Amino acid sequence: MSEIATQLAGAVGAGNLLTGDAISDDYAHDEALSTPVQKPAYVAKPATAEEVSALLKIAAAEGIPVTARGSGSGLSAAARPVEGGLVVSFERMNSVLEIDDGNHVAVVQPGVTLAELDAKTAEHGLTYPVYPGELSASVGGTVGTNAGGMRAIRYGITRGNVSGLQAVLATGEIVRTGGRMSKISSGYDLTQLIIGSEGTLALVTEVIVKLQPRLPHSATVLAPFDDFEQVMAAVPKIAASGLAPQILEYIDNMTMAAMVYNDKLELGVPAEIRDRTQAYLAVALENRVADRLGEDVEALGELLTELGAIDAYVLEGGAARKLIEAREKAFWNAKAAGADDVIDVVVPRTAMPQFLAKARELAMATGGGAIGCGHAGDGNVHLAIFCKDPDTRAQLLTDIFGYAYELGGAISGEHGLGRTKTKYYAKLEDPAKLDLLRRVKESFDPAGILNPGVLFAQTGK
Amino acid sequence: MSEIATQLAGAVGAGNLLTGDAISDDYAHDEALSTPVQKPAYVAKPATAEEVSALLKIAAAEGIPVTARGSGSGLSAAARPVEGGLVVSFERMNSVLEIDDGNHVAVVQPGVTLAELDAKTAEHGLTYPVYPGELSASVGGTVGTNAGGMRAIRYGITRGNVSGLQAVLATGEIVRTGGRMSKISSGYDLTQLIIGSEGTLALVTEVIVKLQPRLPHSATVLAPFDDFEQVMAAVPKIAASGLAPQILEYIDNMTMAAMVYNDKLELGVPAEIRDRTQAYLAVALENRVADRLGEDVEALGELLTELGAIDAYVLEGGAARKLIEAREKAFWNAKAAGADDVIDVVVPRTAMPQFLAKARELAMATGGGAIGCGHAGDGNVHLAIFCKDPDTRAQLLTDIFGYAYELGGAISGEHGLGRTKTKYYAKLEDPAKLDLLRRVKESFDPAGILNPGVLFAQTGK
Numbered sequence: 040m041s042e043i044a045t046q047l048a049g050a051v052g053a054g055n056l057l058t059g060d061a062i063s064d065d066y067a068h069d070e071a072l073s074t075p076v077q078k079p080a081y082v083a084k085p086a087t088a089e090e091v092s093a094l095l096k097i098a099a100a101e102g103i104p105v106t107a108r109g110s111g112s113g114l115s116a117a118a119r120p121v122e123g124g125l126v127v128s129f130e131r132m133n134s135v136l137e138i139d140d141g142n143h144v145a146v147v148q149p150g151v152t153l154a155e156l157d158a159k160t161a162e163h164g165l166t167y168p169v170y171p172g173e174l175s176a177s178v179g180g181t182v183g184t185n186a187g188g189m190r191a192i193r194y195g196i197t198r199g200n201v202s203g204l205q206a207v208l209a210t211g212e213i214v215r216t217g218g219r220m221s222k223i224s225s226g227y228d229l230t231q232l233i234i235g236s237e238g239t240l241a242l243v244t245e246v247i248v249k250l251q252p253r254l255p256h257s258a259t260v261l262a263p264f265d266d267f268e269q270v271m272a273a274v275p276k277i278a279a280s281g282l283a284p285q286i287l288e289y290i291d292n293m294t295m296a297a298m299v300y301n302d303k304l305e306l307g308v309p310a311e312i313r314d315r316t317q318a319y320l321a322v323a324l325e326n327r328v329a330d331r332l333g334e335d336v337e338a339l340g341e342l343l344t345e346l347g348a349i350d351a352y353v354l355e356g357g358a359a360r361k362l363i364e365a366r367e368k369a370f371w372n373a374k375a376a377g378a379d380d381v382i383d384v385v386v387p388r389t390a391m392p393q394f395l396a397k398a399r400e401l402a403m404a405t406g407g408g409a410i411g412c413g414h415a416g417d418g419n420v421h422l423a424i425f426c427k428d429p430d431t432r433a434q435l436l437t438d439i440f441g442y443a444y445e446l447g448g449a450i451s452g453e454h455g456l457g458r459t460k461t462k463y464y465a466k467l468e469d470p471a472k473l474d475l476l477r478r479v480k481e482s483f484d485p486a487g488i489l490n491p492g493v494l495f496a497q498t499g500k
Numbered sequence: 501m502s503e504i505a506t507q508l509a510g511a512v513g514a515g516n517l518l519t520g521d522a523i524s525d526d527y528a529h530d531e532a533l534s535t536p537v538q539k540p541a542y543v544a545k546p547a548t549a550e551e552v553s554a555l556l557k558i559a560a561a562e563g564i565p566v567t568a569r570g571s572g573s574g575l576s577a578a579a580r581p582v583e584g585g586l587v588v589s590f591e592r593m594n595s596v597l598e599i600d601d602g603n604h605v606a607v608v609q610p611g612v613t614l615a616e617l618d619a620k621t622a623e624h625g626l627t628y629p630v631y632p633g634e635l636s637a638s639v640g641g642t643v644g645t646n647a648g649g650m651r652a653i654r655y656g657i658t659r660g661n662v663s664g665l666q667a668v669l670a671t672g673e674i675v676r677t678g679g680r681m682s683k684i685s686s687g688y689d690l691t692q693l694i695i696g697s698e699g700t701l702a703l704v705t706e707v708i709v710k711l712q713p714r715l716p717h718s719a720t721v722l723a724p725f726d727d728f729e730q731v732m733a734a735v736p737k738i739a740a741s742g743l744a745p746q747i748l749e750y751i752d753n754m755t756m757a758a759m760v761y762n763d764k765l766e767l768g769v770p771a772e773i774r775d776r777t778q779a780y781l782a783v784a785l786e787n788r789v790a791d792r793l794g795e796d797v798e799a800l801g802e803l804l805t806e807l808g809a810i811d812a813y814v815l816e817g818g819a820a821r822k823l824i825e826a827r828e829k830a831f832w833n834a835k836a837a838g839a840d841d842v843i844d845v846v847v848p849r850t851a852m853p854q855f856l857a858k859a860r861e862l863a864m865a866t867g868g869g870a871i872g873c874g875h876a877g878d879g880n881v882h883l884a885i886f887c888k889d890p891d892t893r894a895q896l897l898t899d900i901f902g903y904a905y906e907l908g909g910a911i912s913g914e915h916g917l918g919r920t921k922t923k924y925y926a927k928l929e930d931p932a933k934l935d936l937l938r939r940v941k942e943s944f945d946p947a948g949i950l951n952p953g954v955l956f957a958q959t960g961k
Contacts, residue, residue, distance in 0.1 A: 141736045141850035142879075164740065185685040196683050198692070199660050212932040218908045219848035222657050222878045224646040224696050225910040225917055225925060226955055227937050231659070231692035235685050252742045275602045279625065281713045281788035327742035331792060387680035389602035417683045418603075447679045449686040456686055464686060471673040475944065476688050482939035494687055 043101055047083055047125065050093035055131070057082040066108065066126050070370075071116035071459050073380045073432075079106065079120035084131045088205055088213050088244035091127060095242065095488075096211040098125055104491050105209075107238040109149060109177025113184060114370065114381060115457025117237040117493050127242060129179050135159045136245070142219040143250045144202060149179025149243050156248070165250040168194035171453065172367035178246050185235030187453035189286045189323075189366070192278070192416035194251065196453065198234050205245035206233055209484035219247060232479075237455050238490040240483040256332040257285065257325040259359035260339050261306060262348035263316035267291075270318045271392045273346035274415045277322065280342060282335050286323035287416035288366060292316050294412045297372045302365035307352050316349065320415065321362060369412055373423030379407075379432055380424040380459070384443045385452030388418035394446055398422060398439050405431050409439075419452035433462075440467055456494055465496040504562055508544055508586065511554035516592070518543040527569065527587050531831075532577035532920050534841045534893075540567065540581035545592045549666055549674050549705035552588060556703065556949075557672040559586055565952050566670075568699040570610060570638030574645060575831065575842055576918025578698040578954050588703060590640050596620045597706070603680040604711045605663060610640025610704050617709070626711040629655035632914065633828030639707050646696030648914035650747045650784075650824070653739070653877035655712065657914065659695050666706035667694055670945035680708060693940075698916050699951040701944040717793040718746065718786040720820035721800050722767060723809035724777035728752075730808035731779045732853045735876045737807055738783065743796055747784035748877035749827060753777050755873045758833045763826035768813050777810065781876065782823060830873055834884030840868075840893055841885040841920070845904045846913030849879035855907055859883060859900050866892050870900075880913035894923075901928055917955055926957040 040048070040058070048056040057066075058081055067076040081103075085091045098105045104124035111118055120126050133150035140163055147156060153167070154174040160166050169181060171188035180186070182204070187196040194200065203217030206229075216229040233241050264270045270289050277284060290298070295316075298304060308316075322339060326332035340351040354362060373381055386394045391413075398420075402409035407426035413419050426432040440450045440463045450460050450467070465473065477495055481487075491497055501509070501519070509517040518527075519542055528537040542564075546552045559566045565585035572579055581587050594611035601624055608617060614628070615635040621627050630642060632649035641647070643665070648657040655661065664678030667690075677690040694702050725731045731750050738745060751759070756777075759765060769777075783800060787793035801812040815823060834842055847855045852874075859881075863870035868887035874880050887893040901911050901924045911921050911928070926934065938956055942948075952958055 139848075139850075140740075142848045143736065143739060185689075187683045187685070191683055195660065198689065199656065208932070208936065212936075214930060214933045214936070216933075218910065220846050220879045220909065220913070222648045222652055222846055222875070222880055222913045223910045224648070224912045224914050225921075226696075226929070227701075227940055228646075228659065228692055228696055229933070229936070231689055232940075235687075235689055240688075252740050254742060275604065278604060279601075279713050281715060385681050385683055387600075387603045389600075414683070418681045419683055448681065449679065449684045451685045452681070452683045453685050460686075468687070469675060471669070472675050472677075472690070475669065475673075475675070475690070478943035479688055479693075479940060482943045483936065 044081060046097045047081055047094060050097060051083045051085050051090050055084040065111060066120065069111045069113040069116055069118040071114055071457060072374065072378065074116040074119055074459050077120055077122055079124045079126045081125045082128055083125060084128050086131050088207055091207045091242050091244055092211045092213055094127060095207055095209055098488050099209060099211065099486050102486065103488060105488050106490050107183065107242050109180030110152060110175050112173045112176045113180060113457060114454045116459045117183060117455050117457035117490065119458050121491060129177060132244065138163050139219060144219045144247050145250055147178050147246050147248060149177060149246060151178045152176065153178065160250055161253065164253050166253040167200065167248050168251050169197050169200050172370065179243050182234050182243050182246055183237050184453065184455035187414065187417065187419065189288060189414060191414060192287045193283055193285045198231060200249050201230060201234060201246060202249050203247035204230050204233055204243050206241035206243045208241050209486060209489050217247065221249060237457060237493050239480060239494050240489065254325040254327050256329045257323055258332055258336045259321060259323045259354045259362060260336060260343065261352045261354055261362065262320045262343040263308060263312055263350065264318055264320065264348055265315055267318045267395065268392050269347040270320055273320060273343065274388055276346055277342065278416055282324060282339055284322050285325045286321065288321045288412060289415040290319045290321060290366065290412040291410055292318060293410045294369060295319055297376065298365040298369065301372050302361060304361055304365055305358060306362065312349055366412065369421065378423035379426050381421065382424060383419060383421050383452050383454045384440065384448060384450060385417065385419045386443050386446045386448030388416065390446040390448065391418055391420060394420060394443060397442050401435055401438050402426060405435050417452065437463055437466065458492055461492065461494055462496055505542060507558045508542055508555060511558060512544045512546050512551050516545040526572060527581065530572045530574040530577055530579040532575055532918060533835065533839065535577040535580055535920050538581055538583055540585045540587045542586045543589055544586060545589050547592050549668055552668045552703050552705050553672045553674055555588060556668055556670055559949050560670060560672065560947050563947065564949065566949050567951050568644065568703050570641030571613060571636050573634045573637045574641060574918060575915045577920045578644060578916050578918035578951065580919050582952060590638060593705065599624050600680060605680045605708050606711055608639050608707050608709060610638060610707060612639045613637065614639065621711055622714065625714050627714040628661065628709050629712050630658050630661050633831065640704050643695050643704050643707055644698050645914065645916035648875065648878065648880065650749060650875060652875060653748045654744055654746045659692060661710050662691060662695060662707060663710055664708035665691050665694055665704050667702035667704045669702050670947060670950050678708065682710060698918060698954050700941060700955050701950065715786040715788050717790045718784055719793055719797045720782060720784045720815045720823060721797060721804065722813045722815055722823065723781045723804040724769060724773055724811065725779055725809055726776055728779045729853050731781055734781060734804065734807035735849055738803065739877055741803060743785060743800055745783050746786045747782065749782045749873060750876040751780045751782060751827065751873040752871055753779060754871045755830060756780055758837065759826040759830065762833050763822060765822055765826055766819060767823065773810055827873065830882065839884035840887055842882065843885060844880060844882050844913050844915045845901065845909060845911060846878065846880045847904055847907045847909030849877065851907040852879055852881060855881060855904060858903050862896055862899050863887060866896050878913065898924055898927065919953055922953065922955055923957055
């Protein structure tokens with residue numbers, strides 16, 4: 040065992056350190072499509088913040104790059120390690136420490152999955168409403184990427200649903216930020232700064248998440264439209280209606296066809312309507328009172344047809360659940376169909392038609408394609424990119440992201456930049472802002488050990 | 501005119517620079533009770549971000565401390581200038597630039613007041629839901645302090661309702677953060693870092709605020725309780741009920757007596773009930789549909805009496821509005837009653853009874869007192885502190901804030917630290933965290949010109 044491995048084993052116990060061939064391929068990647076795998080030199084599985092602190096002190100002293108890992112379900116390779124680096128895997132820090140009914144928060148370790156958290160909160164009639172497709176995602180991972188998901192239109196993203204953290208700095212200090220309250224104005228908000236920092240500022244060892252009442256009644260309405268512009272014009276009207284949709288998704292006709300085929304969906308949409316449909320809106324409502332839900336579903340149906348929907352189909356329990364589950368799996372369908380990358384650009388929602396038209400045009404000009412679905416209420420467009428040649432694809436993505444910038448948007452709405460999108464960010468973002476961000480990074484991580492190559496293009500390191 | 505004044509006048513035009521006796525007393529303070537007034541050397545009134553940039557370049561070159569000023573309605577003296585310093589007053593940057601119906605945002609200049617913004621958004625059937633008591637507050641000021649207010653229980657605080665900024669760095673660069681979308685995961689969230697930074701990181705020159713549908717029907721229920729513990733035990737139950745209160749305030753009996761007397765409130769609470777009441781809960785509901793509101797008010801009344809309320813009074817339109825307005829003015833009542841300071845400690849809401857009991861005990865032990873009201877759903881306790889001797893008061897506040905820390909709370913929920921609370925923060929906060937925050941500050945403001953003495957205790961300057 041090398042001298043460094045001995046030190047790391049001392050921090051977490053020999054049984055919780057992997058080196059060499061003992062490191063399985065799982066640790067060499069996440070679910071990003073477009074990045075080569077890379078095994079780390081070490082995988083450590085700490086059980087406490089103190090052990091994480093000990094690991095970071097060794098890494099800082101020895102100059103070892105550190106990559107945090109939750110479930111490995113990320114889509115931008117932020118959890119893909121660096122050659123010779125250390126993966127800190129939070130698989131053993133997987134306890135829901137407390138469901139605090141009085142303050143409506145849960146205190147959880149980063150390795151807890153969203154599915155586990157949902158099961159625990161359900162026992163209290165509460166829910167953590169952040170709902171990215173992948174429920175095997177770890178809470179720590181969703182904090183790292185500032186995950187969003189389908190319910191963001193109603194409940195917001197991770198950023199709005201986390202009130203405090205415990206985190207270990209690159210220098211080994213353990214700090215607590217925020218607390219069991221939603222409201223603090225006492226110094227800079229480190230909670231917010233760490234959320235979405237993709238493991239580049241600190242390693243999160245505990246998360247305080249806000250919980251909401253779990254409403255008992257929900258329904259989903261599916262509305263096919265002839266025309267994508269009409270879909271997009273409908274979105275602000277639905278948002279302004281006061282019906283407060285929990286989910287407001289668009290699904291283009293090709294993506295819906297793939298979902299129907301792969302997931303054997305029975306949506307009750309007749310073939311002649313499917314054939315003329317360019318895109319669908321799926322709108323979920325929820326309510327505390329069953330009667331109100333029924334009334335709202337009716338009002339929504341009327342509103343949708345007024346706004347140009349060909350029809351509005353109320354999906355019964357099973358069909359609605361299957362549709363949402365299929366939507367969650369859209370990434371896997373894209374992967375199975377041979378997509379070369381997935382992107383999740385965000386633009387002001389009124390700019391979605393322009394953005395989509397241009398992205399498709401750019402993709403088709405390369406001989407490839409771009410199909411997808413997205414969080415219509417949030418302007419968050421998920422596209423599967425089909426374009427085999429890496430250089431052509433890099434130029435295509437530069438052009439697509441560049442157009443998103445022109446429209447006032449950003450490269451990623453919820454996946455993060457990771458290793459796959461950082462190079463575009465370095466090219467497209469305002470240099471004055473990048474300089475500032477780099478100074479902020481240095482104020483946290485002077486030795487540059489935390490996830491080098493993520494958010495900031497690597498400079499010779 | 502001094503050489504520096506000539507430079508500053510060059511940046512904003514001679515008519516928009518005040519020096520010497522031309523500077524009125526207004527610029528020497530905000531509404532904080534416990535801090536001496538201090539006139540600045542210069543007051544500049546820029547009209548554009550470019551002019552702000554020019555001012556900051558001069559200030560950086562000459563080492564002049566800069567204090568941003570909105571309406572001057574702050575309660576912690578973050579807008580009180582430094583001797584020899586420059587006040588950048590945003591009174592001329594007071595336009596609502598756009599109400600964007602499609603994206604449900606407004607783009608506003610920092611000098612716009614909340615009252616003006618409310619009038620403009622009302623024309624579109626929308627509302628900016630952040631509602632601190634003082635509607636003359638400027639949007640820029642609310643960004644600086646991360647203002648909260650009564651509707652935070654339903655809509656969150658400033659932090660959750662701002663999606664983008666334009667800001668001028670201490671080095672003069674103009675940057676844009678965020679955008680007209682609620683969801684971004686592309687690098688550190690500078691919007692969030694600047695919100696609540698009290699003018700110490702950058703000067704905000706444009707704000708993109710999120711708008712919500714303006715619901716047409718609302719009602720307020722007032723519930724007197726014999727016992728403060730019951731009030732506090734009721735709060736999580738109401739929050740969990742799914743009734744989604746827009747406002748959930750407690751008001752102690754002395755504060756209510758002052759409100760009734762000063763504002764001539766007619767609440768319909770009989771004298772024999774008033775006499776036995778220790779505290780009140782005021783709960784406002786709102787709805788899209790009038791009938792639902794009526795049903796919910798009834799359900800709320802039942803829930804309140806189940807939870808121990810002596811009775812529940814539904815306040816009709818005028819009375820409800822007057823109660824909420826009187827609650828907004830609680831600060832002015834405290835000031836008129838001779839309060840020596842006002843504080844707005846935040847603790848986990850379940851810890852409010854302990855905190856209040858201890859704060860009162862500590863205040864009474866000095867021969868003074870602590871009375872108040874607060875945002876019960878958020879754990880945000882507003883207390884008027886009566887304690888004349890400054891040294892005794894400083895020790896009392898140290899003890900009160902120290903106890904808030906013990907309970908997992910923070911010094912301020914929404915007023916900010918400003919010049920009045922920073923010294924306690926310097927004493928009570930984790931030194932490792934303070935060091936980190938100072939490094940973050942330096943990454944933005946290497947020359948230390950932005951609001952020195954706020955958030956960080958001054959070291960020799």
